[in-house]
Amino acid sequence: MTTTPSPPADRAAPLAVLDDVRVSFGGRRALDGACWTLRAGECWAVFGRNGAGKSTLLRVVRGTTRPDQIDGGQVTWFPPAGDDALPHPETSPLAGRALCTSVSSAQQERYMRQGWLLTGEELLLTGYYDTPLLYEDPGAERIAAARDLARRLGAAHLLDVKVPAMSQGQLRLLLVARALVRQPAVLLLDEVCEGLDATARAAVLGAVDHAAALGVTVLFATHRTDQLPACLTRALLVQGGRIMAEGPLAEVMANLPSDSGVCGGDGLDTPDTKDIAVPGMPGVNGGVALAPVLARIERADVFVERVHVLHAIDWTIRRGENWCVIGPNGSGKSTLLRLLHGEENVAVGGDIVWFADEASCGVARRGQAQQAQQAQQASLRDLPLLHRRVALVSDQLQATYGYDLTAEELVLTGFSGTIGLYDEPDDDQRAEAAHWLRMLGAAGLAGQRIRTLSTGQLRRVLLARALAGAPDLLLLDEPCSGLDPASRAAFLALLGQLARAGVQMVLVTHHEGDLIPEISHVLRLADGRITHCGPRGDGGMVPGVTA
Structure with a gap:
């Protein structure tokens, strides 16, 4: 008693x-x-x-x-x-x-x-x-x-x-x-x-x-x-x-334990960032070459719940560019990534085009002045395709998963670009899902329900989901949120390896220490407007990002 x-x-x-x-x-x-x-x-x-x-x-x-x-x-x-x-x-x-x-x-x-x-x-x-x-x-x-x-x-x-x-x-x-x-x-x-x-x-x-x-x-x-x-x-x-x-x-x-990568009972292995194999990744190991233009945004205004969040955005992401997007809370960074992911609409008068140099990419233009309604309907039909080619890791996506999937099932949803798992995966997909869980040090989580995982554990699984679909563009909204120092260092090292292997990314962060050297370009937002857009400064520093 x-x-x-x-x-x-x-x-x-x-x-x-x-x-x-x-x-x-x-x-x-x-x-x-x-x-x-x-x-x-x-x-x-x-x-x-x-x-x-x-x-x-x-x-x-x-x-x-x-x-x-x-x-x-x-x-x-x-x-x-x-x-x-x-x-x-x-x-x-x-x-x-x-x-x-x-x-x-x-x-x-x-x-x-x-x-x-x-x-x-x-x-x-x-x-x-x-x-x-x-x-x-x-x-x-x-x-x-x-x-x-x-x-x-x-x-x-x-x-x-x-x-x-x-x-x-x-x-x-x-x-x-x-x-x-x-x-x-x-x-x-x-x-x-x-x-x-x-x-x-x-x-x-x-x-x-x-x-x-x-x-x-x-x-x-x-x-x-x-x-x-x-x-x-x-x-x-x-x-x-x-x-x-x-x-x-x-x-x-x-007397805190060293952050050298020792697990310390967190249920995760240390990610192996050496000699990363990227099965099916565009531009790598025989995959399809990246398009010269991955995304082009022109004159884009975006409203969320009738609030004018983004104003007259003009931005092009080209092959070989890795971007960071910076700015204070409320400047529109997450909305911009959701726009790239196809989850927000451009107001009439503006455009967003994905993979513009591909003759048969199947991804529609959005928000055109002519036939705006038809274009919007077409783009909605193309969202599953878009989500396979443009993958997102964010707190908001993490919140969307109310389903009680296993970690393996969550990764497998990356092949269809859906939230739930609706089709039976084949052996190759299961093998690739296992590959990315293993590469991210999360193989031991495969059978666990995602609602039992910590924030940091779930963040690794979401990145495995994004990579399993072999995306052309990886969108990362505060990807290190919730990661402990050792996991954060290993995660950033992995992003660097992926970038060098040909995976292109757009990274949103408030922390200078989260910017990998492979980031080549910077876009800065303030009050929903672009205040800077271009190559990263000398020495790799990014003014406006705080430690």
């Missing part, structure tokens, strides 16, 4: 106590005997490799993931009971939900997948009730407080914007504000700075520090140790579902 812990007299009162907690997903142990106490006023960093159990730990503290039913251990919460009363222990997960608010990739994926037509202000106000949608009038006082918080976070301009029209970084910023709006006792943040530009990161980290100064307890899981709020004083290291170290932040950071 597990006994209820009592708070020691010499330390701050506990808020949550994990006692020998075990959590399993699909037969895989995500937490394995975790014992840990979170105390009021403490601010913790949580470190660990992809799949180590960090996100599961945060969900257990919040009460949204429960320990295994048999020998799963116990979580006890101690909700504050007022100045004159001792906290009363609770074992119901509802106590965790009352204590904690959180921001995570899974939460953001839900809003992206559902496409709810909330405004930014409505999204922010749902934080008072911990509900996904707004079901009641919060009152003038709460509305005023929420607007003030948005202003302090630099998000006031998003209050009238619909969620589907927001960039990934804009939505992440508002979800942080949503978590802070009701001034929780505990704030759980899982890779919260991913997808944010330097200005937005500074605003978010400053907001976390401000909350901590007011007494909020913080749990901050991250892979980027150079992007920590100043309030953090303690740290955990999670490996293979176990808490391997805890203590003062500086001490734990000084």
Whole structure:
């Protein structure tokens, strides 16, 4: 029988106590005997490799993931009971939900997948009730407080914007504000700075520090140790579902395992970036030669939920060019990649043409002034073909996969350019899917359900999906989001090998360190307009990308 812990007299009162907690997903142990106490006023960093159990730990503290039913251990919460009363222990997960608010990739994926037509202000106000949608009038006082918080976070301009029209970084910023709006006792943040530009990161980290100064307890899981709020004083290291170290932040950071590529129990192998074989890839090993022009955009205006996101875009991607697209959150980078992927329409008067030099490519022009409706219908019929030749890896695509596929099945969808798997794959396709999972160090994930994978694990599988279809052009929207340092270094090395093997790519990033040397051209956006378009500068530096 597990006994209820009592708070020691010499330390701050506990808020949550994990006692020998075990959590399993699909037969895989995500937490394995975790014992840990979170105390009021403490601010913790949580470190660990992809799949180590960090996100599961945060969900257990919040009460949204429960320990295994048999020998799963116990979580006890101690909700504050007022100045004159001792906290009363609770074992119901509802106590965790009352204590904690959180921001995570899974939460953001839900809003992206559902496409709810909330405004930014409505999204922010749902934080008072911990509900996904707004079901009641919060009152003038709460509305005023929420607007003030948005202003302090630099998000006031998003209050009238619909969620589907927001960039990934804009939505992440508002979800942080949503978590802070009701001034929780505990704030759980899982890779919260991913997808944010330097200005937005500074605003978010400053907001976390401000909350901590007011007494909020913080749990901050991250892979980027150079992007920590100043309030953090303690740290955990999670490996293979176990808490391997805890203590003062500086001490734990000084003893973090080397990021040389050792797996550390993350369920992944180290990608082998030597002598990459690219079966069927255009221009390689007997594949079809790349077209001189892969994509040409002319006079393109793009509207998303009636918001004018892109303005008069003129851009041509030619054979042999690898591009990076940079710009602040909300500048239109993700919309531009979705346009290249055929998921956004050009307004009448503009064009986008893929593979213009191929006489029978079968990919239609979009948004032409003449017969615009017929052209749009033709392009929709050609989307499966287009998606086989122009592949996308992004947070939004990741969010689209609500299906409970295995990792192998997800990779196999790359051959048809579809979200679900509708046709029985042949032996050659299965062999190529296995090849790319192996090349990305994810062969061990082939039979696992994608909803049981960590963000970093799923990102590798999505890249394998993109490559399995032998695309002419690979679109990468913040591809290193959610990857730990060792996985990020191996992933970028792999991209470099692919580029040298003839795979062309367009890369969106906020981080200078994510730019591989093979990037040859730069396009910079600001407020939906191109402010620079041309070869990469001398020395390989890209002004406007922040570390």
